[in-house]
Amino acid sequence: MLLHDESPAAVEEREKAFILGTYARTTFHPRSGKGARITDADGREYWDLLGGIAVNALGHRHPRLVKALRDESNALLHLSNLYYHPSQGLLAERLVRASGLCRAFFCNSGTEANEAALKFARLANPGRAGVVALNESFHGRTLGSLSMTGHEAYRKPFEPLMPGVTFVEPNDVAALEAAVDETTSAIFLEPVMGEGGIIPLTHEFLAAARRVADRTGAILVFDEIQCGLGRTGTLFAFQQSGIVPDIITLAKPLGGGLPLGAVITGPAIEGLVKPGHHGTTFGGNPVACRLGLAVLDEIEESKLLERVNTLGAWFGTQLAKLKKRNASIVEVRGSGFMWGIELDGPAKPVVAELLAKGFVVGSARENVIRLLPPYVTPKKAFAEFVEALEQILGKLERKVA
Numbered sequence: 001m002l003l004h005d006e007s008p009a010a011v012e013e014r015e016k017a018f019i020l021g022t023y024a025r026t027t028f029h030p031r032s033g034k035g036a037r038i039t040d041a042d043g044r045e046y047w048d049l050l051g052g053i054a055v056n057a058l059g060h061r062h063p064r065l066v067k068a069l070r071d072e073s074n075a076l077l078h079l080s081n082l083y084y085h086p087s088q089g090l091l092a093e094r095l096v097r098a099s100g101l102c103r104a105f106f107c108n109s110g111t112e113a114n115e116a117a118l119k120f121a122r123l124a125n126p127g128r129a130g131v132v133a134l135n136e137s138f139h140g141r142t143l144g145s146l147s148m149t150g151h152e153a154y155r156k157p158f159e160p161l162m163p164g165v166t167f168v169e170p171n172d173v174a175a176l177e178a179a180v181d182e183t184t185s186a187i188f189l190e191p192v193m194g195e196g197g198i199i200p201l202t203h204e205f206l207a208a209a210r211r212v213a214d215r216t217g218a219i220l221v222f223d224e225i226q227c228g229l230g231r232t233g234t235l236f237a238f239q240q241s242g243i244v245p246d247i248i249t250l251a252k253p254l255g256g257g258l259p260l261g262a263v264i265t266g267p268a269i270e271g272l273v274k275p276g277h278h279g280t281t282f283g284g285n286p287v288a289c290r291l292g293l294a295v296l297d298e299i300e301e302s303k304l305l306e307r308v309n310t311l312g313a314w315f316g317t318q319l320a321k322l323k324k325r326n327a328s329i330v331e332v333r334g335s336g337f338m339w340g341i342e343l344d345g346p347a348k349p350v351v352a353e354l355l356a357k358g359f360v361v362g363s364a365r366e367n368v369i370r371l372l373p374p375y376v377t378p379k380k381a382f383a384e385f386v387e388a389l390e391q392i393l394g395k396l397e398r399k400v401a
């Protein structure tokens with residue numbers, strides 16, 4: 001049976017009967033993709049400006065990824081972490097050299113990377129249970145990561161959670177300084193907050209975090225799961241501030257579409273992690289690591305960071321001009337290929353209208369349109385998006401008037 005031949009109605013019906021209701025899925029049935037284009041079950045084409053929520057940095061069906069997948073799966077699909085395999089070490093070396101930190105640990109997802117970071121911080125600070133995180137942050141759905149996620153609605157149904165987490169307002173230096181003390185094990189920050197609505201943390205705030213971490217011995221963790229690996233124009237988002245964390249967590253685009261997360265540790269963690277302290281059956285799978293190497297090779301060889309910088313800056317200017325012409329846009333935030341467009345009302349209906357016009361975009365919070373396009377997205381996709389959004393917002397304004 002060719003799964004792609006299933007009708008959308010049959011796919012939906014089966015899911016409703018057999019899949020747990022964790023997702024409120026959009027009625028959209030993508031079946032194939034190429035570059036920044038997606039084709040649905042009816043053969044209709046769309047610009048993919050969400051990239052599988054920041055995963056598809058190289059777009060869909062990139063020849064380099066397809067080749068790496070074929071080559072490695074012809075050798076080994078899975079190995080476990082009991083034995084040596086070249087691709088894990090090669091990927092670790094690339095990430096370590098590019099970040100200037102010391103070592104990498106591989107897992108399967110963002111939330112697992114943050115769980116591991118929490119544990120490594122405990123090894124650096126035995127007996128210290130405190131964690132300082134930000135309101136509106138998002139670090140994942142497992143209990144540790146959820147405990148430091150600054151959205152009440154995500155946490156509430158699962159309380160009591162991990163104790164000892166203090167939340168402060170993003171970019172409030174005084175609040176951060178007051179919250180961190182000698183009982184703090186780790187400070188978790190996203191240099192650009194994704195689920196929170198694309199909120200860049202100021203260099204001043206990141207510098208303050210480094211300062212209080214140094215003063216108290218708290219481990220400074222930058223969660224770059226959404227904003228890292230080129231999304232904001234440098235391979236790591238922290239490189240724009242020059243503030244170096246003790247730990248970086250990565251996932252999303254790292255495995256080129258396969259599940260792969262990483263924790264990159266700096267000098268503060270050196271010598272602390274011993275065999276048996278942590279582990280995973282699947283993490284650092286040979287195929288996923290091979291894809292990770294292909295992602296890094298392609299970013300480098302095709303100069304995708306330059307592309308993200310130049311085109312991202314141009315797009316930002318277009319969005320700023322659009323805001324001037326449209327009262328319903330409250331604020332435009334972001335850089336590179338990571339943008340949030342805050343509206344004066346709910347984003348979901350606008351996201352639905354954009355989909356109807358052929359643009360796959362996301363939302364964050366109630367009122368932010370979120371864009372995380374592949375790094376290969378052409379300029380005309382951005383230009384067409386601005387035009388489509390302007391038409392939709394124009395209609396909305398007329399409705400309000």
Ligand SMILES: Cc1ncc(COP(=O)(O)O)c(C=O)c1O
Pocket residue numbers: 109110111112114138139140141190194195223224225226227251252
């Ligand atoms: C900043 C950040 N951290 C952690 C996560 C969790 O990653 P995962 O869904 O792979 O567990 C996400 C996912 O959206 C994220 O954006």
